[in-house]
Amino acid sequence: MREKMDFNGACACGAINYQCSEAPLAMFNCHCGQCQLASGGTFVSAALVKESALSITSGNVKYFRSVGDAGRWTDRGFCENCGTPMFAKGEIAPGLISIKPGTLHDKTVFKPSIDTWASSAPAWLHLDGALPKAHKTPNLLNNKTSTKVG
Ligand SMILES: [Zn+2]
Numbered sequence: 001m002r003e004k005m006d007f008n009g010a011c012a013c014g015a016i017n018y019q020c021s022e023a024p025l026a027m028f029n030c031h032c033g034q035c036q037l038a039s040g041g042t043f044v045s046a047a048l049v050k051e052s053a054l055s056i057t058s059g060n061v062k063y064f065r066s067v068g069d070a071g072r073w074t075d076r077g078f079c080e081n082c083g084t085p086m087f088a089k090g091e092i093a094p095g096l097i098s099i100k101p102g103t104l105h106d107k108t109v110f111k112p113s114i115d116t117w118a119s120s121a122p123a124w125l126h127l128d129g130a131l132p133k134a135h136k137t138p139n140l141l142n143n144k145t146s147t148k149v150g
């Protein structure tokens with residue numbers, strides 16, 4: 001069973017607040033082209049949780065759909081008011097949602113275990129040599145389910 005854990009977060013303007021009642025199933029940094037665009041920077045960090053464990057306690061999340069390098073859609077959620085990227089849901093992982101850890105009130109909740117699409121990272125980015133590197137999107141949930149994320 002999943003570890004019981006409560007954590008929460010908010011966007012920059014404070015309109016959107018969320019609460020999550022379970023520990024993340026997987027935590028990773030994704031360097032794919034769509035994540036670079038969605039972050040507006042270099043990569044997206046994500047904590048994957050069950051959608052049923054996440055409650056939006058205030059505000060409305062706006063979603064933008066993009067088709068990723070693997071040909072599947074991802075809906076990326078952000079605050080309409082301040083633009084903070086907050087969540088992502090993918091065709092590849094039904095019932096799951098990822099949380100952007102920059103929105104966490106307790107930043108120590110996020111501990112990435114892998115870099116995905118690492119070969120798409122810019123040459124100047126120094127990646128943590130201690131983390132495994134995946135080309136494309138591996139199965140991050142191991143034997144728990146057959147679901148992949150990305
Ligand atoms: Zn906001």
Ligand SMILES: [Zn+2]
Nearest residue numbers: 030032035150
């Ligand atoms: Zn990505």
